[in-house]
Structure formats: structure tokens, C-alpha cells
Amino acid sequence: MKIAVTGTAGQVVTSLIERGTVAGHDVIAIGRPDLDLADPASVVRALEAAAPDVIVSAAAYTAVDKAETESDLAHAVNGAGAGAVARAARLLDVPLIHISTDYVFDGTLERPYVESDPTGPTGVYGASKLAGERAVLDTHDNSTILRVAWVYSPFGGNFVKTMLRLAGDRDEVSVVADQVGNPTSALAIADGILQVANNMVSDGSSSLRGVFHMTAQGEGSWADFAQSIFAASAARGGPSASVRSIGTADYPTPATRPANSRLDCTLIARVHGVRLPDWRTSLDVVMDRLQPTAH
Numbered sequence: 001m002k003i004a005v006t007g008t009a010g011q012v013v014t015s016l017i018e019r020g021t022v023a024g025h026d027v028i029a030i031g032r033p034d035l036d037l038a039d040p041a042s043v044v045r046a047l048e049a050a051a052p053d054v055i056v057s058a059a060a061y062t063a064v065d066k067a068e069t070e071s072d073l074a075h076a077v078n079g080a081g082a083g084a085v086a087r088a089a090r091l092l093d094v095p096l097i098h099i100s101t102d103y104v105f106d107g108t109l110e111r112p113y114v115e116s117d118p119t120g121p122t123g124v125y126g127a128s129k130l131a132g133e134r135a136v137l138d139t140h141d142n143s144t145i146l147r148v149a150w151v152y153s154p155f156g157g158n159f160v161k162t163m164l165r166l167a168g169d170r171d172e173v174s175v176v177a178d179q180v181g182n183p184t185s186a187l188a189i190a191d192g193i194l195q196v197a198n199n200m201v202s203d204g205s206s207s208l209r210g211v212f213h214m215t216a217q218g219e220g221s222w223a224d225f226a227q228s229i230f231a232a233s234a235a236r237g238g239p240s241a242s243v244r245s246i247g248t249a250d251y252p253t254p255a256t257r258p259a260n261s262r263l264d265c266t267l268i269a270r271v272h273g274v275r276l277p278d279w280r281t282s283l284d285v286v287m288d289r290l291q292p293t294a295h
């Protein structure tokens with residue numbers, strides 16, 4: 001399968017290149033300057049030239065706090081840019097898999113969110129990603145939106161790498177304990193994307209299209225996540241620190257994060273047969289990559 005993915009260096013992009021290539025697919029990563037999501041004409045031109053069997057829309061403006069002061073750019077990239085990718089998929093008449101986020105929800109529910117729950121982003125980033133979802137669904141019927149969350153991987157910048165860096169120069173790290181979610185490895189996301197792509201290419205049913213939640217099994221707070229990272233690092237002879245649990249109010253950020261980010265992934269398991277591993281299992285895989293010699 002020839003897969004075109006937007007972006008060249010992101011966590012999900014890099015994971016998809018790796019996992020897709022291992023699975024025998026031809027993965028073509030297209031990013032700036034050839035494909036700039038803020039320049040819709042470049043998006044359509046670059047994707048048409050690639051002539052793929054399926055498109056994965058994984059690039060995005062992901063700076064959650066900075067988005068609060070760069071609203072126009074965040075909306076151009078995540079909203080209009082996503083719409084341009086969908087236009088290209090429509091012109092090429094190929095399936096589109098678009099990656100979205102738990103931040104489309106306000107996080108006030110007491111249970112994991114299902115796909116049909118009302119959205120209500122609390123910040124510019126979430127609002128721009130929601131605009132992107134709508135642009136995709138309005139533009140191209142042959143689209144599947146995968147909402148992922150709390151992404152980490154051996155690549156790029158992420159929470160795991162930040163915690164390991166902090167543990168390298170201090171004994172105690174303060175981490176928010178009142179936001180709960182599903183830490184999800186980009187490598188596992190890539191495997192899920194490939195399964196969904198296979199399903200969409202081989203089966204045109206509308207039930208395989210639309211919005212799906214796709215995160216790792218299991219849940220935890222950022223403090224739980226940090227504790228597991230430090231335990232895994234210590235077990236490999238790497239840096240470790242103790243975790244001091246703090247509240248969101250003790251760690252103010254420009255963008256408000258949802259307190260409950262948990263996504264219910266029952267639908268994608270039933271419809272697509274996709275069930276990502278437990279987050280602690282995937283964390284071990286990523287830690288083995290980040291600390292290969294520390295055993």
C-alpha cells in the first residue's frame with residue numbers, strides 16, 4: 001500500500017514511517033516546504049503529486065500553550081489545513097485517516113468519553129482541532145478521524161523525555177495529579193493507523209468511517225505516568241526522581257487542560273478490531289528504545 005503522510009518529523013509521522021515500512025508499505029512523508037498546512041494550495045499539489053492509495057493526516061500545530069497567542073496560525077494549520085488535506089483525498093478518491101485529540105472535550109465528564117459525547121474545547125488548540133474534524137467530515141465521506149491522547153514516543157519532544165531530563169538534574173519532580181488520561185505510544189498509534197488503513201482500502205462500508213477514539217488501554221494521571229517512567233528508568237539503570245503530586249492550580253499554564261481526558265475505545269475495537277496495548281506495556285517498549293544500553 002502506498003501511504004502518504006503529512007509531516008516529516010513528528011512523533012506519529014516518524015512512527016508511521018517506521019511501522020509502515022516494517023509492514024511492507026511504501027510510506028511517503030511530505031512536509032514543509034513542499035506541503036505547508038498553512039498554504040492550502042501546496043497541500044493539494046503535493047498530495048496529488050504523490051498519488052497514494054491512502055492519506056494519513058498526522059501533521060498539526062501542536063503547541064498547546066503557544067496556540068493561545070497564535071490563534072490564527074493554529075486555526076489555519078489545524079482547521080483550514082486539515083480541510084485542504086481532505087480536499088486532496090477527495091480529488092484523488094482515496095481514504096483519509098485524520099488524527100485528532102482528546103482536547104476537543106472539556107474534561108468535565110466523570111467517565112471516559114465516547115465518540116458521541118458533546119465536544120467543548122477549553123483552549124485554542126482544541127478548538128482548532130475540532131474545526132479540522134468538521135472540515136474533514138464536511139469535505140470527504142471516505143474519512144476516518146482517530147482521536148488520540150497523551151502521545152509519547154522515542155521521537156521528538158514529549159512527556160517521557162522531559163521527565164527523564166528533569167530526573168537527570170533533580171531528586172524530586174512536581175507533577176500534576178488531578179488530570180487523568182490514557183498515555184499512548186505513537187508506535188502503537190502507527191500500528192492502529194495501519195490496521196484502519198487496511199480496513200478502509202479493502203472495505204468501503206460507512207461503518208468504518210467517521211470518528212473513533214484510539215488510545216492505549218489503562219489510565220493514569222500525569223503523576224502516575226511520571227512514576228512509571230522513573231520506575232522503568234531506574235530498572236534500566238537510568239535517572240530517577242521521586243514524584244511530588246500537585247494540583248492543576250499549582251501549575252498554571254496559558255491553556256486550560258481537561259481534567260478528564262480518558263477516551264472510551266470500545267467502538268474502534270468492535271468496528272475496526274483495533275485494541276492498542278496497555279500503556280505500561282508500550283512504555284516499556286519506548287524505554288527500551290530510549291535507554292537501550294542501561295539494562
Ligand SMILES: NC(=O)C1=CN([C@@H]2O[C@H](COP(=O)(O)OP(=O)(O)OC[C@H]3O[C@@H](n4cnc5c(N)ncnc54)[C@H](O)[C@@H]3O)[C@@H](O)[C@H]2O)C=CC1
Binds near residue numbers: 062101
Ligand atoms: N502530542 C500529543 O500529545 C497529542 C497529539 N495529537 C495529535 O496527533 C497528531 C500527531 O501529533 P505529534 O506527532 O505528537 O506532533 P508533533 O508535534 O511531534 O509533530 C507535528 C508535525 O507537524 C508538522 N507541522 C507543523 N506545522 C505544519 C505545517 N504548517 N505544515 C506542515 N507540517 C506541519 C511538524 O513539522 C511536525 O512534523 C497531531 O494531529 C496532534 O494534533 C493528539 C493528542 C495528543
